[in-house]
Amino acid sequence: MHVTVVGSGFVGQTTAMRLVQGGIAEVVLIDIVEGLPQGLALDLRESARVVGFEPHVIGTNDYADTAGSDVVVITAGFPRQPGMSRMDLLGKNAGIVRSVVEQVAPGSPEAIIIIVTNPLDEMTALAAEVSAFPKERVVGMAGVLDSARLRTFIAEELGVSPLVVQAMTLGSHGDAMVPLPRHATVAGQPLVDLVDEATLERLYARTRDAGAEIVALLKKGSAYYAPSASITNMIEAIAHDTGELLPVCAWCTGQYGIDEVYVGVPVHLSREGVAQIVELDLNEAELAALRAAAEGIRAKCADLAQL
Numbered sequence: 001m002h003v004t005v006v007g008s009g010f011v012g013q014t015t016a017m018r019l020v021q022g023g024i025a026e027v028v029l030i031d032i033v034e035g036l037p038q039g040l041a042l043d044l045r046e047s048a049r050v051v052g053f054e055p056h057v058i059g060t061n062d063y064a065d066t067a068g069s070d071v072v073v074i075t076a077g078f079p080r081q082p083g084m085s086r087m088d089l090l091g092k093n094a095g096i097v098r099s100v101v102e103q104v105a106p107g108s109p110e111a112i113i114i115i116v117t118n119p120l121d122e123m124t125a126l127a128a129e130v131s132a133f134p135k136e137r138v139v140g141m142a143g144v145l146d147s148a149r150l151r152t153f154i155a156e157e158l159g160v161s162p163l164v165v166q167a168m169t170l171g172s173h174g175d176a177m178v179p180l181p182r183h184a185t186v187a188g189q190p191l192v193d194l195v196d197e198a199t200l201e202r203l204y205a206r207t208r209d210a211g212a213e214i215v216a217l218l219k220k221g222s223a224y225y226a227p228s229a230s231i232t233n234m235i236e237a238i239a240h241d242t243g244e245l246l247p248v249c250a251w252c253t254g255q256y257g258i259d260e261v262y263v264g265v266p267v268h269l270s271r272e273g274v275a276q277i278v279e280l281d282l283n284e285a286e287l288a289a290l291r292a293a294a295e296g297i298r299a300k301c302a303d304l305a306q307l
């Protein structure tokens with residue numbers, strides 16, 4: 001697999017490290033800042049003999065070096081600062097994502113684009129429009145991260161390993177996140193049998209605000225270990241056709257009664273991108289929340305078109 005990571009900031013560089021160290025892909029790291037991706041790639045290659053991996057990573061400022069990529073991950077753009085919502089980044093990051101897609105897409109016309117830049121759902125829709133790629137080859141990373149955070153909080157609440165916790169969130173990356181309590185399990189037991197309603201609500205609220213919790217602690221910039229792990233998870237699913245069901249920001253064409261909009265839904269990824277959107281058994285309240293999230297994203301995308 002040839003993967004281009006656009007943006008060599010915290011999320012981009014940790015993603016490159018995970019991919020190359022894990023032997024998952026050969027990586028081209030690119031950034032607008034001269035020297036930054038080259039320096040990071042050199043540093044990574046110099047760690048290869050110590051850690052024990054093949055040093056297949058280069059850094060560049062030239063999009064010609066990204067040609068023929070199988071996957072393009074876009075992390076270029078501003079992160080949040082304390083007190084900011086993801087939506088506060090809309091205007092600033094739209095210009096960056098537009099220019100990146102215009103430069104990277106022509107050289108890698110068969111690539112799957114994974115958007116990471118916030119606000120996630122709207123930037124994914126923008127990248128699909130600008131690239132004019134088939135929509136199944138343009139997706140956004142958020143649900144894997146939100147679900148990982150939820151699984152962590154459930155595990156810490158119950159004093160178990162996150163490895164035995166299954167839980168998924170759908171909807172948008174923000175306030176309209178849709179948790180699915182009826183589908184969550186801990187070591188095979190339904191979560192709803194293990195915690196009361198108030199605890200569930202507390203865990204979901206913390207998950208919804210988990211990005212802001214880290215922004216407030218760091219005071220400068222936002223999370224990157226769990227985000228880069230989540231991107232890597234998606235790329236492994238693509239590379240190995242694992243069939244793993246992942247919550248992904250994907251283009252809906254009638255699934256869940258949602259049409260012609262990007263929103264977080266359960267997806268099987270493959271070398272073709274979105275192989276299938278899986279329709280879980282949702283109750284009326286869950287369906288209504290997912291549809292409301294989709295309509296919120298549609299409205300924001302309309303705002304974006306006016307910018």
Ligand SMILES: NC(=O)c1ccc[n+]([C@@H]2O[C@H](COP(=O)([O-])OP(=O)(O)OC[C@H]3O[C@@H](n4cnc5c(N)ncnc54)[C@H](O)[C@@H]3O)[C@@H](O)[C@H]2O)c1
Nearest residue numbers: 007008009010011031032076077078079116117118141227
């Ligand atoms: N989807 C998610 O779940 C998720 C999680 C974490 C972060 N994010 C988002 O990812 C983005 C990156 O976060 P970060 O912590 O890595 O930020 P960062 O500031 O550390 O890095 C951003 C990088 O983008 C580069 N950049 C800016 N404009 C560019 C351009 N036109 N072309 C190429 N590179 C350009 C900058 O030089 C910088 O190196 C932010 O928008 C953040 O909100 C999303």
